[in-house]
Amino acid sequence: MRKIKLIFGLVLVAGILISFTVEQKHRKEMKVANASLFNEVNNPFEDTLKDQATVITLNPSTDINVIEIEEDVDLGIDTAEYLPYGFDAYKGFQINVADINVIEIEEEVELGFDVNEYLPKGFNPYKA
Template sequence: MKKIKLIFGLVLVAGVLISFTAEQKHRKEMKIANASLFNDVTNPFEEVLKDQANEIILVSSTDLNVIEIEEDIDLGIDTSEYLPYGFDAYKGYQIDIADICVLEIEEEVELGFDVNDYLPANFDPYKV
């Protein structure tokens, strides 16, 4: 019984190995066939693109047309039924420029040496 199992296992392994080599040969043949198929196909734009590859094409911003499409979102319900009367989503978002307060914190830079030793006498960087 052991010999039959051993022989069956060897036959199975040999069959698997043979099928892999046959499949690899088939794949190599298909790659060669596909390569020759694509080499025969000509691209009508290829010549034009090769000619334009050496040219510099300048495009200005006025030549470009940008179309922005605003799509309405339809939720399938009337949202005004669920919002309070006089609801304004933008209320409170009107910003007055006078209300903006910008604070600039000047940090003292420590260079590790005295810069006055390297500047001329009475040096003023703000003098015009």
């Protein structure tokens, strides 16, 4: 009886070990099969884009015609009746760069402590 238990235990352990090695081998085969399957997939959109890139070459100055449609805005009233005589909406928009005054205000930054205590003597951040 003891020998039968020992043989049964050895067969059981051997079966478990063999099943693990078979399972690992199966997983490796599936990984290889999946990798080769994904490498062989053809993407029709990618192929079409590659074909179009070689076929379509446009020259913007000659091949493309832009049509601009100017639409009139109809408010239903005559706006000239409500504006002063000689009204120019664009009057005063001629800006001269020399007329612009730029004022730079330098703000002093207050850190709340004396930075000189933490810097070496003669420290100059702008010195190369």
